[in-house]
Amino acid sequence: KAGVTQTPRYLIKTRGQQVTLSCSPISGHRSVSWYQQTPGQGLQFLFEYFSETQRNKGNFPGRFSGRQFSNSRSEMNVSTLELGDSALYLCASSSTGGENGYTFGSGTRLTVV
């Protein structure tokens, strides 16, 4: 079966702009989580959606937001981009609560210049 698909794979944006990243989970998976990975901070949890509702949220500013659609696809948005937002953004999906682990996508590499 198809894995978790993230688009785009690479993105370059300018400070102050906004960006939207997309994640299509594995078919049948209703939970989608987002993570930010940087060399300095490692992997950090952003938020998690289940059945179109945000269930968990990490410690990120309000510039980071997300949503989930009825088909479980999810998007995350970062507004007013800062240089420090440059990172690999990863999406993970699971059937319900991760009882058999989470499946991650390959990520979107965002570079803010």
Place this chain on the structure above:
Amino acid sequence: LAKTTQPISMDSYEGQEVNITCSHNNIATNDYITWYQQFPSQGPRFIIQGYKTKVTNEVASLFIPADRKSSTLSLPRVSLSDTAVYYCLVGRGATNKLIFGTGTLLAVQP
């Protein structure tokens, strides 16, 4: 979520068995232990998950002592392609918020 402690790095040679130990002294009764593998510029990949004793799948084994305050990921006969960062996570099976530590960078040499 329980905090985990793992070695920052480990070295091994092809064909050897590698054991990576993770400490989680504050593990809760309903917490599971899960290991992920990550290659550069890729998302983490689920390796194995367990609650107690021993779990084995086609790629690894997970050993969990009775007190569950630590766990050991065992990789049999590693190859160069096993060079990656390995993360140990502890949380409820229903936890939707994975807390990643620094992980262990395993370097396999020929």
